[in-house]
Amino acid sequence: RKEVEQDPGPFNVPEGATVAFNCTYSNSASQSFFWYRQDCRKEPKLLMSVYSSGNEDGRFTAQLNRASQYISLLIRDSKLSDSATYLCVVWDSGGSVSFGAGTRLTVKP
Amino acid sequence: DTGVSQDPRHKITKRGQNVTFRCDPISEHNRLYWYRQTLGQGPEFLTYFQNEAQLEKSRLLSDRFSAERPKGSFSTLEIQRTEQGDSAMYLCASSYTNSQETQYFGPGTRLLVL
Numbered sequence: 001r002k003e004v005e006q007d008p009g010p011f012n013v014p015e016g017a018t019v020a021f022n023c024t025y026s027n028s029a030s031q032s033f034f035w036y037r038q039d040c041r042k043e044p045k046l047l048m049s050v051y052s053s054g055n056e057d058g059r060f061t062a063q064l065n066r067a068s069q070y071i072s073l074l075i076r077d078s079k080l081s082d083s084a085t086y087l088c089v090v091w092d093s094g095g096s097v098s099f100g101a102g103t104r105l106t107v108k109p
Numbered sequence: 110d111t112g113v114s115q116d117p118r119h120k121i122t123k124r125g126q127n128v129t130f131r132c133d134p135i136s137e138h139n140r141l142y143w144y145r146q147t148l149g150q151g152p153e154f155l156t157y158f159q160n161e162a163q164l165e166k167s168r169l170l171s172d173r174f175s176a177e178r179p180k181g182s183f184s185t186l187e188i189q190r191t192e193q194g195d196s197a198m199y200l201c202a203s204s205y206t207n208s209q210e211t212q213y214f215g216p217g218t219r220l221l222v223l
Contacts, residue, residue, distance in 0.1 A: 004151075008149070032210045034210060042216070043200060043214035043215060043216050043217055044152065044200075044214050045214070046211060046212070046213075049210075049211075087151050087152075089210075091210050095165075096154070096165070097142075097154055097210070098154070099144075099151030099152045099153070099154075100151050101149065101150050101151045102149075102150075102151050
């Protein structure tokens with residue numbers, strides 16, 4: 001079983017839609033969680049951290065459910081420019097990092 | 110540009126040849142990471158340095174792979190006797206120790222082994 005699993009998609013949504021991605025992790029000792037965005041043939045870029053209390057950054061909301069060992073990313077009012085692959089990243093207490101395979105999002109006019 | 114830089118951006122080589130990639134991290138960052146990414150997958154951790162010390166190596170890293178960071182600044186990743194399965198994007202990232210999880214990635218080196 002992979003340490004971090006994501007639905008690969010693709011998610012094809014119209015502009016203005018709300019879309020949500022989930023990511024599950026297997027290591028209960030995981031302690032830090034992030035979402036990165038990766039455009040086609042580009043490097044990953046940090047989108048946001050995920051805090052236990054949940055956090056919001058504009059149209060983006062991230063949440064963590066430790067009991068069920070998953071994190072989520074909600075994008076409201078999708079823009080064409082949101083089209084990308086969204087990578088879930090999990091750090092354990094020992095400093096090891098695992099990336100999910102990514103969820104591909106395409107926002108269409 | 111004070112971001113992470115990598116060189117070369119693309120490399121085509123024949124099977125059996127050796128290749129070396131370079132990464133220049135953000136200057137204040139003391140942690141440097143190497144990852145490999147293949148199509149449709151997320152980055153896979155290979156190794157990381159804190160200053161000049163190589164602190165962890167993935168089991169994925171065969172003995173054909175070696176990385177160095179001799180002065181705690183730039184790093185090199187060498188692949189000896191390349192195989193077709195080594196074809197991938199090699200990504201470098203850097204961070205501060207106190208904020209190790211906030212990584213900044215370079216543009217990557219895309220390797221194609223023929």
